[in-house]
Amino acid sequence: MRGYMGKILRIDLTNEKIKVESLDQTIARSYVGGRGLGSYLAYREIAPKVDPFSPDSSIYFITGPLQGTLTPFTPKFVIINKSPLSGSLSRSVCGGGGFGPGLKYAGYDAVVIKGKAKKPVYVLIDDGKVEIKDAQKYWGMTTGETQSAIKKDLNDNSVSVIPIGPAGEKLVRFSGVIVSSRAAARGGTGAVMGSKHLKAIAVRGAKSVCVADIGQFRKLLEETYTTIRENPAVAKRIELGTPGTVAVSYSSGILPIMNFSRSTFEGIQGLMPEMVRDTLYIHNESCFGCPIPCGKLGFIKDGPYKGTVLPGPEYETIGLLGSNCGISDIRAVAQANYLCNEYGMDTISTGSVIAFVMECYQRGLITDKDTDDMKLKFGDPEIVMTLIEKIAHREGFGNLLAEGTKRVSEVIGQDSHKFAMHSKGQDFAAYDPRALVGMGLMYATATPGANHSFGPTLTAERVGLKDMLTHKEKGKLNRKEQNKYCLQDSMIFCSFSRFGMDERQQLRFTNAVTGWNYSDEEATLIADRIYTLERLFNVREGFSKADDNLPWRCLNEPLPDGPAKGNTVPLDRMLKDYYEERGWNQDSGMPDQETIERLGLSDLVSEYR
Numbered sequence: 001m002r003g004y005m006g007k008i009l010r011i012d013l014t015n016e017k018i019k020v021e022s023l024d025q026t027i028a029r030s031y032v033g034g035r036g037l038g039s040y041l042a043y044r045e046i047a048p049k050v051d052p053f054s055p056d057s058s059i060y061f062i063t064g065p066l067q068g069t070l071t072p073f074t075p076k077f078v079i080i081n082k083s084p085l086s087g088s089l090s091r092s093v094c095g096g097g098g099f100g101p102g103l104k105y106a107g108y109d110a111v112v113i114k115g116k117a118k119k120p121v122y123v124l125i126d127d128g129k130v131e132i133k134d135a136q137k138y139w140g141m142t143t144g145e146t147q148s149a150i151k152k153d154l155n156d157n158s159v160s161v162i163p164i165g166p167a168g169e170k171l172v173r174f175s176g177v178i179v180s181s182r183a184a185a186r187g188g189t190g191a192v193m194g195s196k197h198l199k200a201i202a203v204r205g206a207k208s209v210c211v212a213d214i215g216q217f218r219k220l221l222e223e224t225y226t227t228i229r230e231n232p233a234v235a236k237r238i239e240l241g242t243p244g245t246v247a248v249s250y251s252s253g254i255l256p257i258m259n260f261s262r263s264t265f266e267g268i269q270g271l272m273p274e275m276v277r278d279t280l281y282i283h284n285e286s287c288f289g290c291p292i293p294c295g296k297l298g299f300i301k302d303g304p305y306k307g308t309v310l311p312g313p314e315y316e317t318i319g320l321l322g323s324n325c326g327i328s329d330i331r332a333v334a335q336a337n338y339l340c341n342e343y344g345m346d347t348i349s350t351g352s353v354i355a356f357v358m359e360c361y362q363r364g365l366i367t368d369k370d371t372d373d374m375k376l377k378f379g380d381p382e383i384v385m386t387l388i389e390k391i392a393h394r395e396g397f398g399n400l401l402a403e404g405t406k407r408v409s410e411v412i413g414q415d416s417h418k419f420a421m422h423s424k425g426q427d428f429a430a431y432d433p434r435a436l437v438g439m440g441l442m443y444a445t446a447t448p449g450a451n452h453s454f455g456p457t458l459t460a461e462r463v464g465l466k467d468m469l470t471h472k473e474k475g476k477l478n479r480k481e482q483n484k485y486c487l488q489d490s491m492i493f494c495s496f497s498r499f500g501m502d503e504r505q506q507l508r509f510t511n512a513v514t515g516w517n518y519s520d521e522e523a524t525l526i527a528d529r530i531y532t533l534e535r536l537f538n539v540r541e542g543f544s545k546a547d548d549n550l551p552w553r554c555l556n557e558p559l560p561d562g563p564a565k566g567n568t569v570p571l572d573r574m575l576k577d578y579y580e581e582r583g584w585n586q587d588s589g590m591p592d593q594e595t596i597e598r599l600g601l602s603d604l605v606s607e608y609r
Helices: 024-029 034-045 099-105 143-153 189-195 214-230 232-239 240-249 272-278 315-326 329-342 346-362 382-393 397-401 405-412 439-447 459-463 472-490 495-499 503-514 520-540 550-554 571-582 593-598 602-608
Strands: 007-012 017-022 058-060 075-081 087-096 110-116 121-124 129-134 162-165 177-179 182-184 198-204 281-285 295-297 309-313
Touching: 007 129, 024 034, 024 520, 034 058, 034 075, 034 087, 034 110, 034 472, 034 520, 034 602, 058 189, 075 099, 075 189, 087 177, 087 520, 099 162, 099 198, 110 121, 143 162, 143 198, 143 329, 162 177, 177 189, 189 198, 214 232, 214 503, 232 240, 232 272, 232 495, 240 272, 240 315, 240 459, 272 281, 272 295, 272 329, 309 329, 315 329, 315 346, 329 346, 329 382, 346 397, 346 405, 382 397, 397 405, 405 550, 439 459, 439 472, 439 571, 459 472, 472 495, 472 503, 472 520, 472 571, 503 520, 520 571, 520 593, 593 602
Parallel strands: 007 110, 121 198
Antiparallel strands: 007 017, 058 075, 058 110, 075 087, 087 182, 121 129, 162 198, 177 182, 281 295, 295 309
16 A cells, blocks of 8 residues: 555554554555545444544544645645534644644654544554543643643654644534644544643654655656746745735625625735735745745734734735625734634634624624623724633633634524524634535535535636636536535645646556546546545435525625625535535435445445444
8 A cells, every 4th residue: 555554543542542553555556645534434433423522432533645745835734633613524734844744753643533532532543553641730730831842852843743722622523633833623523632731732743755756756746846936826835824815805806894795895905915925024934845825924023013923914814804704904813823723713703703793792682791892893902802712711702703604603593693694513614605605505514514625616607617706617617616626635635736636636646656546537536436435425415405505695685896796606506516426316405316326435335334
């Protein structure tokens, strides 16, 4: 099994048992790795209707065949868990500190953790030797403090550590894992770790990853690096990072403003890419072995947050903690981003729930009595900072907000669900679907709910179709984009690999490393198989067509201004086309039996349905 280590590490924290099992070659070929392998394991091993915080609910840390090789854009790993926000299957992808390659070098393709430790622990994977170690001294530390303390105690600054922060310990439902300057934050990964008293995983190793066809691999490297050097978009991505998307997004009416209530913002110049660059950036950073240093180390030089050193902020953070909360000062957005990273919280869901309660307060649905005497108003950075602190520690009003937008709206009631911007309990990313309707379909049908990285449609709609406002071809487009990202997450390429390779080149690398010679048709079949299996996991949990939905605001409240003024999302028409593309039942949203059989899922589904 070239490209694989052939081993899955299983850890039971309740009984403090550690065992290693072989990775089945047939399963690896059928699901590749990463998201595909994780979805397969989760479907088999997480019992229906089990609480995401139950000791019986496992969490999966998984690599793919390319991690640990010199393949460009492959520094990442995948976390699979049952989402505390929605109860659906969740996938997070993370790069940063070399955990993915490090796990391979330590001898494992995946780590599966279940149970609950009696006291806080962390797992040390040391070149094949595995220990469950006491972490009581780290409990309560921020993510940055935890990484530094573990590295110091191990006397090894090169060890890769993935920790949770206080938010994960407090079971904030949108808490995540922070790895150096990167985050696996969507879907409550941090809260699931916290529920198990698992503070961190540390890994180091010195084993090798074997490549099947080294000659072809070297040829592909030469081709890809030439393409990267010749790509005119690379320099701009390195210069501006993901905040470069702000200008395009705002000019198209897509950037969320004040809880997705409008498309124009008087303070937008304070968030534009050049302003971010000139105000914050010190130098570029890249993930393990990545040829494009899109990450940015920032420094707040003046103002009330002077002296903070921080990564980012990224586009999504600027959209949700910036314009969506009415904040126009990039220094305030950067400080909010820093706090979320240190406490271990998803900046998307944090910004979304704060903007939501700001609108509730503005409408008179909640008062000072509900908000700990805080006057919530858009554009107040100190309110944002205070609420981040309260959410992370579940203090006062923050204890409610830590449950996520969906649950907050259910408590507030009074039709507040109409502008609670989530799907299946997971908050929208920084794209208003009324101005990018295909993204609305993606939000509605993505396995964990609204997730921008399950098949973003901005380029495909804006440049390819040249149509962002109608239903036309959006069902077909969504299946294509979702499949592309599904396969990408299973091989585990960064989405920015688009700056140096297309899907065919990704597959050629996988073939060179594994020697399995996947055809384009087989790759499409695998992507359909994985995505449909995720759907079947959700069906087993009680999800149906009714959950492929968007908030009332998206469907019934036209955008009041901007380039997409007057538009809403034609979801029903797009869903009809999408289900037909997928081979899913039009009435139930359940994959048809013919589809299940075509994808080779019959035995798995009949055994575990």
